[in-house]
Each structure stands twice: as C-alpha cells, then as structure tokens.
Amino acid sequence: MNRYLKWQTGIVLVLCGFVVCISYYFLASMKENRKFRTISDDAATKNIKTEVAIPNNKAIHNVQSAIQQTNEVWTYLKPPMIYLTYGYLEPHFNPAIIETALGHKCTTTLDHANMNRSDAVVIRFSQAFRLNQFTKPKYRREDQMYVYISLEPPWPFHKDDFSFVDKDFFNWTMTYRRDSDIYFPYFTxxxxxxxxxxxxxxxxxxxxxxxxxxxxxxxxxxxxxxxxxxxxxxxxxxxxxxxxxxxxxxxxxxxxxxxxxxxxxxxxxxxxxxxxxxxxxxxxxxxxxxxxxxxxxxxxxxxxxxxxxxxxxxxxxxxxxxxxxxxxxxxxxxxxxxxxxxxxxxxxxxxxxxxxxxxxxxxxxxxxLWNRKRATGYEMLCDNLCEMKKFGNVSKIYHSFEDWYINQDNPECFKITKTNW
Structure with a gap:
C-alpha cells in the first residue's frame, strides 16, 4: 500500500514540474515580444503618423459601410410615405394607412412639408396642367415616384397646357384605364x-x-x-x-x-x-x-x-x-x-x-369574381413602392404624357362625329 502511494506521489510531482516549465516558457516569450515591439516602435517614431493613419482610415471606412448598410435596411423596412397633394377628400381618396394583401404597409401625408421626404407624390388632374409647387418643384429626389391620378375622362383637359408635365415628369399613371401603371377603377x-x-x-x-x-x-x-x-x-x-x-x-x-x-x-x-x-x-x-x-x-x-x-x-x-x-x-x-x-x-x-x-x-x-381579388388603387400603389424599395427597379418615365393621356384614347372621347340620335 505504501509502495503504491509513493509511486502515485512521484507521478504528481513530475506533472507539476512539467506545468511549471511550460509556464516559464510562455512568460519568457511574452516578455521578449514586448521588448521587440518597444524597439520597433522606437525605430519607427518618424513614421508613426503614417502607420497610425492607415488603420484609422480603414476603421472609419468600415464604420461608414456599417452605417450605410444599416440605413439601407432601415430604408427598406420603413413603410413608404405617399404625399397626397390634393388635400382632404373622402376616405376612398386618402386613406391614412395602407395595408395590402401581400403584407406591405404604406403611410400617407397631406402635409406639404413632407413632399421631399415622401417616396411618391400623387398629383391630381386639377393640379397637373398648370404651373404650381407640384409641377415645378424646387427639389426632387431621383428615386421619388411622381404619380398622375384621375377618375375623370380626359376630354375636359385635352386643350390644357401639358408643358409642365409632358416631358419626363410622371413616372406612373393611376386612373380607371386598364393600361395605367396603377389600375384605379371606381369599383371592381x-x-x-x-x-x-x-x-x-x-x-x-x-x-x-x-x-x-x-x-x-x-x-x-x-x-x-x-x-x-x-x-x-x-x-x-x-x-x-x-x-x-x-x-x-x-x-x-x-x-x-x-x-x-x-x-x-x-x-x-x-x-x-x-x-x-x-x-x-x-x-x-x-x-x-x-x-x-x-x-x-x-x-x-x-x-x-x-x-x-x-x-x-x-x-x-x-x-x-x-x-x-x-x-x-x-x-x-x-x-x-x-x-x-x-x-x-x-x-x-x-x-x-x-x-x-x-x-x-x-x-x-x-x-x-375570378376566385381572387386583384390589388387596385392605393393598395397596388403601395405594393409597387415596396417592391421598388426592395429591388430598386425604377425605370418607368413618360417621355410624352400627353401622348398616353390624349392621343392613345378614342377620338370620339373628344369629338363625336357620328350619331344615331
């Protein structure tokens, strides 16, 4: 029994010695490294500004990239804002919150102070064909959609001045016509x-x-x-x-x-x-x-x-x-x-x-009912805005709005030439 204890104690002492040696080796290595870094720093004193500036620039760039990515995510997650330029009308025309069947959400505003912050500016027919703060904006974001809205036929306006909005002004149309970008019928x-x-x-x-x-x-x-x-x-x-x-x-x-x-x-x-x-x-x-x-x-x-x-x-x-x-x-x-x-x-x-x-x-x-409900009006507008923010697929613009609005309608809408009454 005593012989067994002596043998066990010897093994423990050998292990402790091994641990002490390893610890001493690591401590010596750390001390040598510190000494080496001190010598290197002293030798490079003249270049310290250059050596320090480079890693700081990288750090700043990394931070800026992180902020940009965060802003992009926030911009996508934040519900698009729609500025309704025509002010208060019945709820059918200016819902405060828009929630779609696809799970998208948008907000609307009637406050002109929010015009530049909004993702879409909806301009009614009564404002589109005359010079005003909407047809001649001081500032317009490149990713901001200008939308023409009307539930009226075009014949009352075909002699109006289209110069304010005709060339490269509107991105989307929102009317009862089925070829509108945003189909907006009275009902479905x-x-x-x-x-x-x-x-x-x-x-x-x-x-x-x-x-x-x-x-x-x-x-x-x-x-x-x-x-x-x-x-x-x-x-x-x-x-x-x-x-x-x-x-x-x-x-x-x-x-x-x-x-x-x-x-x-x-x-x-x-x-x-x-x-x-x-x-x-x-x-x-x-x-x-x-x-x-x-x-x-x-x-x-x-x-x-x-x-x-x-x-x-x-x-x-x-x-x-x-x-x-x-x-x-x-x-x-x-x-x-x-x-x-x-x-x-x-x-x-x-x-x-x-x-x-x-x-x-x-x-x-x-x-x-064709077994489904098609998104129309503001719901369709909201879906399009959310998809635009997600994928960045902004390419539509009307090079001639008058051509679409007037010339592509039927001539009898403006002048009836044949009657049977």
Whole structure:
C-alpha cells in the first residue's frame, strides 16, 4: 500500500514540474515580444503618423459601410410615405394607412412639408396642367415616384397646357384605364359585392328573387344627370335620353340637368333602395367612347342597386372586359334609340326574359369574381413602392404624357362625329 502511494506521489510531482516549465516558457516569450515591439516602435517614431493613419482610415471606412448598410435596411423596412397633394377628400381618396394583401404597409401625408421626404407624390388632374409647387418643384429626389391620378375622362383637359408635365415628369399613371401603371377603377366586382356576408345580398337564388320583387316603380328606367354642357359627351347624352323618351320609354329623370335633384347621397343605402325599384338604370357617362370609363353609374347606381344598367359611354369592347357577361345592355348594339326602346319595353313586359340579366348573380361567387381579388388603387400603389424599395427597379418615365393621356384614347372621347340620335 505504501509502495503504491509513493509511486502515485512521484507521478504528481513530475506533472507539476512539467506545468511549471511550460509556464516559464510562455512568460519568457511574452516578455521578449514586448521588448521587440518597444524597439520597433522606437525605430519607427518618424513614421508613426503614417502607420497610425492607415488603420484609422480603414476603421472609419468600415464604420461608414456599417452605417450605410444599416440605413439601407432601415430604408427598406420603413413603410413608404405617399404625399397626397390634393388635400382632404373622402376616405376612398386618402386613406391614412395602407395595408395590402401581400403584407406591405404604406403611410400617407397631406402635409406639404413632407413632399421631399415622401417616396411618391400623387398629383391630381386639377393640379397637373398648370404651373404650381407640384409641377415645378424646387427639389426632387431621383428615386421619388411622381404619380398622375384621375377618375375623370380626359376630354375636359385635352386643350390644357401639358408643358409642365409632358416631358419626363410622371413616372406612373393611376386612373380607371386598364393600361395605367396603377389600375384605379371606381369599383371592381369583389369590392362592389363585399365579403361573403354582404355578397348574400346581391348574389344567390334568394338574393335574385328579392331583387326582382322590388321592381315596383311606374317608370321603366331611372336616369340621374348633373352635367349638361361643356363638351360633346354631356350634350349628346342628354339628346340620347330625349330620343329614348320620344320613342316611348318611361323615364324618371333626376339630377341638376332636370331641376329634380335626388336628396339622398348616391352612395347610400337609401339611394340604392330607391334605384332598385326600377328595372333599368340609364348609366350614361359624361364621356362617349372614352377608354374604360365606367363610373359609379354602372357599379353603384345600377349593379349594386339591383337594376340592369343600360350603358352609353365606354365602348362595348371595354365593357366586355370589365363586367360579367349578360349583366348589362349597351347602346352600341342598337342602330337607333327607337330600336333600343322596343327591346327595353319587351323586357319590361316579359319577366322571364328580364330575369335572364340576373343569371350572373345566380352563379357561384368564385366564378363571377375570378376566385381572387386583384390589388387596385392605393393598395397596388403601395405594393409597387415596396417592391421598388426592395429591388430598386425604377425605370418607368413618360417621355410624352400627353401622348398616353390624349392621343392613345378614342377620338370620339373628344369629338363625336357620328350619331344615331
């Protein structure tokens, strides 16, 4: 036992000696290195500024790079700001916060002090064709999108001065035209019919029966017109209504042009309940054959009210790409107002034929709504801005805005040369 303890103690002593030797070696090496650095520093005293400056420059560069990368990340993460130059309007035109189906988020501002900080400047038609603080900005960022917005047809502006915004000014357009960069229609079917709960009021067998049961008016059709002059569109639509009435269509006429203003707001449930008592609504626009120009007259006053729209305005080819088949009647299909009146009176007296214009409501909602909701308006604008900030894909600019806005529309939008009324 004693012999075993002696052997174990010897091993411990040998190990301790080994550790002491290794420690002494490292201490000696560290001391020698310190001595070497001192000699080197003394020998290089004359070059100390150069030797120190180089690593400091590298450090500064590294810090600046880190700050830049942080700013780039922050810039991407920070929601884009949209400056709405036209000030306060109804919420449809200036939402404070925009959240999209893709998960993007944007903010809006009406404060002119934020113009230079904003990612997009939205300029309305009333400001675009005259010299002002928006068309002649003192400062404009290279990555700032200038957006033209309008829900009005171009005919009232085709003689205006486009010089302020014509050449290399606008990046994007935001209008009801389907070829706009930001498609901004008055409504789409999904937004018109709402969610599943609201949709039951407008679609389905029960909804159709209820809509048809409300046709109690002594008049066959309802029309509401507030603009009577100023262009070929307003003047000729009044003439067409007169021709329909002379041909035997019973029309309830409302609006400023008839000194018979309807007291309820056009976008109210009370208005829709009233309009729903008519079989037809004369959705006559103030612009004739203006591309894709389909307003609340078709969407709210007609379809959402449960009536059949009779359309005088956008060409039928455009309507076919916007509305469900069999949901409307278009004046372009008839050689004369008299021919159209004969057909409307036939439908008025034939409940079965008339109800066929509600077949689209009887179909499954996913068939009518194409099973998806397309981003439009401010939601689409926000998505585009976020994608732009993420990928830096800024390349669009209008070298001639007038060419797109005026020359690429139909000539009859500005001057009606052929009439059958």
């Amino acid at each position: 079917l999904p937004t018109l019919l709402g969610d599943d709960k609201q949709r039951k009021l407008y679609c389905g067998k029960t909804a159709v029966e209820q809509l048809l049961s409300k046709k109690t008016s002594q008049f066959t059709a309802l029309v509401a017109i507030g603009r009577c002059e100023g262009g070929d569109g307003p003047v000729n639509r009044l003439k067409y209504v007169q021709a329909l009435e002379k041909s035997g269509l019973r029309i309830e006429k409302r609006g400023g042009c008839y000194n018979n203003i309807f007291p309820r707001p056009w976008n109210s449930d009370s208005f829709r309940s009233y309009a729903g008592t008519f079989k037809f609504f004369l959705a006559f626009e103030n612009g004739y054959h203006c591309r894709d120009y389909v307003t609340e007259k078709v969407w709210n006053n007609s379809l959402k009210s449960g009536t059949v729209p009779v359309i005088w305005g956008a060409p039928k080819g455009d309507i076919e790409n916007i509305l469900p088949p069999g949901s409307y009647i278009h004046t372009d299909d008839y050689e004369s107002p008299k021919q159209l009146v004969d057909y409307l009176n036939y439908l008025d007296s034939n409940a079965t034929a008339y109800s066929e214009y509600f077949n689209w409501r009887r179909r499954a909602p996913e068939e009518v």
